Amino acid sequence: MKAQRVEMFVCPMDNPHDTSELQRLADEGKLKPDTLVALAGKTEGTGLFDDWGRIWADVALREWTARFLGIGVDKVAERVIFVLSGGCPGVITPHIAAVTREWIDAPERTHGDKRLVVGRAGSEPIAPEEVGRMGMIDKVAEATRQAMADAGLSDPADVHLVMVKVPGLTNASIHDAESRGKTVVTHDLTFGPEGAGVYGNDGAALGVAKALGEVPAGSLSDAVVRRNWDLYSSVAMTSSGGEKRHGEVIVFGNSTTSLSPLRIGHSVTNDFIDAEGVRNALRSAGLKFDGLPSESDLSRLVHVFAKSVIPGSDRVRGQRITLLDDVDAYQIGKALGGMLVASVTGRTTNYVSGGERNSHQGPPGGNIVAAVVRA
Amino acid sequence: MKAQRVEMFVCPMDNPHDTSELQRLADEGKLKPDTLVALAGKTEGTGLFDDWGRIWADVALREWTARFLGIGVDKVAERVIFVLSGGCPGVITPHIAAVTREWIDAPERTHGDKRLVVGRAGSEPIAPEEVGRMGMIDKVAEATRQAMADAGLSDPADVHLVMVKVPGLTNASIHDAESRGKTVVTHDLTFGPEGAGVYGNDGAALGVAKALGEVPAGSLSDAVVRRNWDLYSSVAMTSSGGEKRHGEVIVFGNSTTSLSPLRIGHSVTNDFIDAEGVRNALRSAGLKFDGLPSESDLSRLVHVFAKSVIPGSDRVRGQRITLLDDVDAYQIGKALGGMLVASVTGRTTNYVSGGERNSHQGPPGGNIVAAVVRA
């Protein structure tokens, strides 16, 4: 019988094209061409539309991976999933987390504690007219189910993080849809509140929610996307980009069959200043503490993945904030999430993405936090 | 014998000229013309040089105070100290804290617990050539001693917060100095690292440090200002502005003679993500808790005053951050401090100022936090 052994290596990057830590891991044999399954990280720069830091990092990491795997750059996407979130405002260290998965011949495990597994799947092609609508939701849901199967997971309760990348809209894809007599969900190509970016993200999030049964059967329709915020996933972290034609899903969960030294957990924050939500994610992953985690607890913490979506309301615990009217809200919103997490983890190498306003990723006003610990 | 009774009322503001909460307190008799001694708060807007939100609030609050006191607007500054810090990025609620001081005939207190007192003083006029130099340091130190005396404090250990406003530089005042054959510390009128704004702030902070004995006698000279960061105050929160000719100082401390229902304490953060430093300020003020403060503890918390100066280094606990290169660092830096405090206090009505890089207010990389609690 084959069992998974999953590892995660968090590599700080000194500039957008710094692959030295990855190379060091490769030289040490910790990364191998046939075990590397995902690279997820934060790239330095503004995180805005014309953030060349993210784009340069993407190019540099794909070129490094192609060399490492001995394949063409155009083949890299078939082997390794890239999730690069741009923008490290505040106290977020630019870094890349490398995820490896080894299949080990092993006797069936007898003890019951669950350990980290990962699974991946690609979705059917998603047409422009499906972005942010049921078409996308259904296809992402199906891919999520396949990725769970790839991970060896069947119970949604064992799933703690689902990272998804889906196509967004572009002028070209809108034109394509409309020339075929179809409509698209929006003509706004930004990440603003009616932008294609957030419709793509949120369609994907609801797809995960559907697959995992996080929303009532029958509650989903085109009309609820970015309208009914009571429908959400607590484990989906999604991003969308115009350049892709199908979705990519990577599922992180725990399984008794795993031989990994790691375990994952998750929780949500209930509002924008809810540090206890971050601590609950650490507890969910297996750290046991009242009040605050100890140094010893934190030494077992491998990585945190968190969203920092801006609330739709200008009230936090009853008091007004002005964030929604701030021209820099996108970056400040992301920076605030970075601080909330860092103030708990005691470190700045955390994966925190976000900045957009409102989302089906996490509850209204709150956000998702997942944590990976050494078991 | 007369004893002080000091109160503090935290009033959220719905817009820059919202004085409705102050008026309500006045109508209820909680504010009286002869007891109002200070208005300190955060005004909404960008906090940048051309932030009309702060300027409008300043005009509106002075006009309200003039009406309330029945005096001319030009006389308001003689009666009430205004400390308005502009910019509420992120999770900082625009608000004004009104401080009142009543002198009550009272028998000498016999029990020993210390309670809040305040004292005020104006400095000698500070010439442009003294800004950010020993001239300012000495005059602020003298005014700090006078304000301590006004507060009835003699032991520096009883002082927990000293708010200071001093003159900055303007094109006109630089011209004035140079026409008299004097030099000025800088020609940069910004709050950049060599700007007049930070030289003024830091001269004032070292003046407080001198008065309180926080720095070794003989360690101060023109040459150490914004050069030797090991010299700093742990209780000085200072601001500078070109329109003033002398400094204003308000000292907050605790005294056994006080009849106040409040007590103040302070601590410092040791780096930019040090939430424990914020908790230590609450403990210093008298909240007793291990780990995290309880709801009951927080219900006794009246207000927090904190700085959020950006570190001079691009490392936090050994990892690189990119904040120093960020064009929005001033606002993000302030926002991060707001989050750090709010994540501990569980509320967004906190006074958090800052954004500049490096300061003699607090230790290198860290910041000052003061807390007022109901005793």
Next chain:
Amino acid sequence: MKAQRVEMFVCPMDNPHDTSELQRLADEGKLKPDTLVALAGKTEGTGLFDDWGRIWADVALREWTARFLGIGVDKVAERVIFVLSGGCPGVITPHIAAVTREWIDAPERTHGDKRLVVGRAGSEPIAPEEVGRMGMIDKVAEATRQAMADAGLSDPADVHLVMVKVPGLTNASIHDAESRGKTVVTHDLTFGPEGAGVYGNDGAALGVAKALGEVPAGSLSDAVVRRNWDLYSSVAMTSSGGEKRHGEVIVFGNSTTSLSPLRIGHSVTNDFIDAEGVRNALRSAGLKFDGLPSESDLSRLVHVFAKSVIPGSDRVRGQRITLLDDVDAYQIGKALGGMLVASVTGRTTNYVSGGERNSHQGPPGGNIVAAVVRA
């Protein structure tokens, strides 16, 4: 017979609440309570959603006008139209242009040259569900016709500038509409490409275009708003704000019956760098020059009103620009229009509004320019 005599006074403002130039004109008798019909200008600040400079100027100008007219502030809007465009990035001097209209007993004019007239009208109330749709278009069209009649104009060719203010959308008005079973054109409250701000602006612009016959009869429908850019007005400058319930229209044109010393003209720029379009507006108003206007020509120029809407395409005369991807595009776009006009007029006191992307105000990629000259 009564004839109009219209004057326009351009008053620089030294800060958002500077009404000193208006007061000076009033003291000199150039402004009179019964002749003041409009105040149109540029206020300093960012021009963004939370620009307190504009809001403070609005409050201060209305208070001044109320005192000047001897009426309550709440009655000011019935007597004087305010058009305050926020944001003076670059080379735009904050200023207010006061427009006066006197009715003079006069024999019928016999010579034929046309002079400036103005007319005003309010629209029927515009419901939230009508914003950016035919409801708004029709009501603005009707108000434009009434304002033309008030100005004594019947030929659309005599109309050179129509300034319009209409209601936008707010969370409250959207809720109102939806609670009555209506839909609204967008849920995005920003000035982004699918924002309520631009839908309001563009509904109003098409209303003017309809009234003046600038678009083919039957070409208008809900579906063309912000979709078919070939439909546009060459004289409409519109703005929208959530606080209003009906539209306000002020029409500027020329008439042989006028006794004004001024004349107005207009033209459009064909792309974002088309200085000749600005010069053509000056020519349209009556300045006669080949090539460049002379100093003598410019001494007769009273004021220029221009839009600076960002093009929808990233190509200018075949070459790529990156403005559309720039996070500061709103302010830079406005600043660029200010430079284009100032480089022609030789002064910085020009009214230039804009910054949004694409509009039915002016041709695709180009903008409207109107000029008032001393005849």
Next chain:
Amino acid sequence: MKAQRVEMFVCPMDNPHDTSELQRLADEGKLKPDTLVALAGKTEGTGLFDDWGRIWADVALREWTARFLGIGVDKVAERVIFVLSGGCPGVITPHIAAVTREWIDAPERTHGDKRLVVGRAGSEPIAPEEVGRMGMIDKVAEATRQAMADAGLSDPADVHLVMVKVPGLTNASIHDAESRGKTVVTHDLTFGPEGAGVYGNDGAALGVAKALGEVPAGSLSDAVVRRNWDLYSSVAMTSSGGEKRHGEVIVFGNSTTSLSPLRIGHSVTNDFIDAEGVRNALRSAGLKFDGLPSESDLSRLVHVFAKSVIPGSDRVRGQRITLLDDVDAYQIGKALGGMLVASVTGRTTNYVSGGERNSHQGPPGGNIVAAVVRA
């Protein structure tokens, strides 16, 4: 006898690492490894300190050049001068201008019209304590004289553009200087008014001014740098960066010995909205027109190089502007220069750098413009 034949090719870039136009020119034989002498251009991105667009372009262009020349990347700087100015706000097309110089055996020219020549030189190493002081001024002056000699120019009146790159300051180089007991001109590493960036730029500009006799002998000293704005060059465009240890100078001028098909000229703008200054540069280069250049004139225009330094005063032609207080002044200032030039040239592929406040590059309030035309 050998005569120069200089050509200039303006290549739009579609992204920061787009070298396709350069490659096309190479494939067509227009660029040859032994004739390429300089690449000067504008790179897309913010132009700010952390602008990865500029850095990526720099890496990509050097890698391309190394391949083209068949040498190592570390040898490229010895062969080709790179002048990459970051930031294309507004209407500036990202582009690179390739300059080639061929030495042709030719009989002595008899006719007298002057044509384009270029010359290059490196300076002596410039120590950190010399940055922005006489040490830098003298070394840049000497290198300018050498570059003139390399160009075959002896009369400063024939020099129309001198592009210079010099070392700036870094934390490391400041530490180096101070550890040797030296002082540095500033500790501010920004491009603010007292920043190392502008001190470096302005030291270099005064070096050019000294070499060309643009300032009175004996007028230069450490004390005048960024203090006496009446001392300036009308042809120096300079930049500074911490990574270099010596200066690089490239001189563009006209000579009767040249066999080039091009000619260069220059002028200055007298204030920030002076379009006539731009037109004068075109005239200086040999385009003959009153008023406005014709289409035919513009078809002969090869390229314009312009600075857009923000004025030190808040008045333009007597009216106040708010640019100096604008947080985006750096980018808006650059964008405005781009518009001023584009409104004259009728194209967006212009080299416009700047954004800093005040400079010895050009007269107070004005800027330098150089133009290259096909003779």
